[in-house]
Amino acid sequence: MDRATLVAALTNVATRLRLESVKSTSEAGSGHPTSCCSAADLVAAAFFSEMRFDPMDPGHPGADRFVLSKGHAAPLLYAAWAEAGAFDRLELLKLRELGSDLEGHPTPRLPFVDVATGSLGQGLCAAVGCALNARRIGSDYRTYCLVGDGESAEGSIWEAAEVAAVERLDNLCGLTDVNGLGQSRATMWGVDLEAFASRWRAFGWHALTIDGHDLSAILEALAEARTIKGRPTMIVASTVKGKGVPFAEGKDNWHGKPFKKGEELERALAALEAQFVSGGHGVNLAAHIPKPVARPADPPAPRAVAPPTYTIGELVATREAYGTALAKLGSADERVVALDADVKNSTFSERFEQAHPARFYQNFIAEQVMLGSAMGMAARGAIAFPSTFACFLTRAADFIRMAAISGVNVKMAGSHAGVSIGEDGPSQMALEDLAMCRAQPNITVLYPCDAVSAERLVALAAYHPGPVYIRTSRPKTEVIYANHETFAIGGLKVLRQSAQDLVTVVAAGVTVFEALEAHRELLEAGTPIRVIDLYSVQPLDRAGLVAAGHATGGRIITVEDHYAAGGIGDAVAEAVGDAGIRVHRLAVREIPRSGKPSELLERFGISTRSIVAAVKRQLSLR
């Protein structure tokens, strides 16, 4: 096909994408048609003259990826896939209906969406993961990412920029849609393309500036990007918001507003219809989309993970066992990757790096791109373990939220949980991480207390579908489980029990040891208690908790190195509430401070002494 015909055909595709975006949002009565119109030429060129993919098999492991970082342009994305033949374009008119997977912002309910977008600044991070994944599986697929100009203010964009440059991701090509208008006003850069390009260049990318409505220029830019080696490319494209609908073009106050059905919509459609060009008639670009050629080899079938090899009573931090487990898991399964944010020597993920350097990804001190990249890799088949201090996972809380929406296989590990880290003080203590992860209904939350359970839970996490959070601790703790002990997601362990138990104490992590000591002291005083290790915090073993509660007079005390709200106490209380069992919660109830770990457990009411006192209060003993 000659260039003139191609450009004419792409012009008509872009016009159709605009028409569909306008129609579907008007039909829905909400959405962002003008944000679609600005990017229609960029998307038309990428989908119908650049990318290699099979519309009927969008998940093909060798297919190019397209990540819509500006997720509010979802109708444009949907229109492009319909135009490619992935589904009937009549479906587009069901946009945003409860019964349709064509949601307001893209989610992986759709087979051609890798990760949910719509929280701005995240898509490029996921695209970094997609691009890294190509290397991981030995594929030459390329990853394209449409970035909004407004969202370029998000710091996560620049985290992605740094990591992509460090990783020399020349298989990654971004397109920034510089329409100059945010939601409520002009962006801070307006249409100053050099303001964007100079930033990308300073961050180590190849950057070029083009007219984003000049299809020839777009094609040339995409071609140039393919020739750039050793660094990613950002195509900075000047566009007009609402392009193609004259009365909305470049106007403020048209963000997130569909055209009103009736005269307003008809005017918009008529203007767009008039933009079809004759040179492109009769050319079916969808039929020319190059299919991915190479299907990368499947990874070898996973082998059994090597079992733990500890001695009962040995002192090992769960964070250290996490590192050991991760390295073993990596040996058993090539899909396992680990991501760090410059704390590998504290989380012990360095053990994975030592064993499997090619599958270890350093994100430096940038937790958002670590999570986003993990999401991108997980969406493409990896089992991704991003880890850092648990408190710094909070930095990526919005990514965790979107990982839950995406349901991807990210296995997050947070170390240094709670006041038991001691002297570093509150900024380094995770006391809300359980609340953060439990809030998401589909995140599995695991919390080992010893090295054996830590190793076993890491392996369970790897093969449990969807996002998982593993909480580890800084202090060395005693190994209490035999190496052959088995664990289950949704399980618990009753560590101490007798027919005479008067109260059940539910603990996890470091507080298990406080509870065991409380058990010893109370038993000596003639007050037997039951002790449970709630290593699976979400889901949890309701039946087991209820049975223990009923066996101990309907009395449960929870004790956790976490704030009171949203943690283990709340989880247990909801689980047993309907059974008429009362739950008394021991947790950290004020902002803590620096001190020795043991002093802090004492000061903040989660020590052996606090448990003993709570048991006595429950039993009205003195």
Place this chain on the structure above:
Amino acid sequence: MDRATLVAALTNVATRLRLESVKSTSEAGSGHPTSCCSAADLVAAAFFSEMRFDPMDPGHPGADRFVLSKGHAAPLLYAAWAEAGAFDRLELLKLRELGSDLEGHPTPRLPFVDVATGSLGQGLCAAVGCALNARRIGSDYRTYCLVGDGESAEGSIWEAAEVAAVERLDNLCGLTDVNGLGQSRATMWGVDLEAFASRWRAFGWHALTIDGHDLSAILEALAEARTIKGRPTMIVASTVKGKGVPFAEGKDNWHGKPFKKGEELERALAALEAQFVSGGHGVNLAAHIPKPVARPADPPAPRAVAPPTYTIGELVATREAYGTALAKLGSADERVVALDADVKNSTFSERFEQAHPARFYQNFIAEQVMLGSAMGMAARGAIAFPSTFACFLTRAADFIRMAAISGVNVKMAGSHAGVSIGEDGPSQMALEDLAMCRAQPNITVLYPCDAVSAERLVALAAYHPGPVYIRTSRPKTEVIYANHETFAIGGLKVLRQSAQDLVTVVAAGVTVFEALEAHRELLEAGTPIRVIDLYSVQPLDRAGLVAAGHATGGRIITVEDHYAAGGIGDAVAEAVGDAGIRVHRLAVREIPRSGKPSELLERFGISTRSIVAAVKRQLSLR
């Protein structure tokens, strides 16, 4: 004092700061002495030849600010304040002890710390707020911020960079301590000063590169920064980690490790002692620190906030009432400022901007700097209202965590809570924001259901000390309270009650209206229920809930447009648990999707019908 004497004296100050940092961390047995040593010359020059402040009155409103963004260099900061005379240097040896406010990372327990740091990448955002505050109060004080090279990978640093440039903050001067080493390895840029400078320049800053151990060069750079108009300055300084302790200088694996007491420490101290120079002896630079001259005028005393002016039954979204309330509050109190992240027309904070443009701060799509800047302004006397979609506050979750640790007066408002936003889909729905904010023990959480309560709660939030979160909703809801109705932090409203009530339904926000409709339907069917509007979620009125629960057979049903974990159900359950009252929770229990608001309330089990069904189940009715 001549330059040679000054430099010699500063050399000795820097040596003392190194000595104190080394001694105090060795005494504590933990900490980051090498991270202090690299920045000692920068800090010595800033504190003892550049800044204007009164060591005995660090909070003076006209005093220059120093924000330690690399919070792990806390011992250096403490040593500088001790050197300045703020407290006895013997206190330094209590570093990290439970009884000392000299914590592992700085917190505002110390009078000279504006905001807690130690979660990297946040200090510069707070410094932006401090610099903006100077303008707000009409002071010429300057703000200095010591940034780590490693933390420059955090996206929040670049959010701060953008906002500082847009705001033309020439009263802000950053110093980047480029020691080249992160925690676990070299940083991604090593000691390539131009890699930093080119980024800062691309982001609109004046940047210069110097040898960070050349005190003359530091003094000249600080002087140059003072001459730069219309943009902030970043001094990019090459340093050596562990500088002054030869056996640790520039070596990996010395991060976060004190020198072992005994021979290792003695060697370090001896090396440092040998670095004192004779030219500086006898010069007391602390005595020469220029005091802040001008004390900015106090703002006028706040006036009463204009009351709401709605009509019962009128339809007004709480987010809209928030905007109205904020504008009124701004008229009553000049300390009130509002911050936006390009959604002012959705959160209605634009009403504040229209009324008080000089106190409205646009952060574009960058929620982290919005929160950080709010923290900086609040630390300097502003009552700061950052607002965005509630789900996008999650982007700043780690800043919210640190705001709680800092206890600052940030009044966060999140709009578009829950599935009731409808068609935009899950990425735009906040369903974990209550869990996020409730987890922090000192964040007050308010959740109005109508316009009157929204206005009243905004005014209450402003004058309630510490961080507050206000949750607003997208849909228009009926005004149910009279304009003169009063509300209290920790209060609730019983909206429907009779002596015959069989169940208490606790609702908040949009679910209040579902509960009121359920009340109507059930009453018709002969099943009276009590309905509570729990507008104050944290703290909450335990006595009121217990009384209602006891009056209705020990049965409470909670219903919330939020996920099940960490929200209203958990809050109520903990409050009434000890009173033997059972709480049944209606909440969103799976990842939602796009649809009409009413369809989604129904689908996810928090509609009138769900409440009616739950009441009937509780009463075993059919």
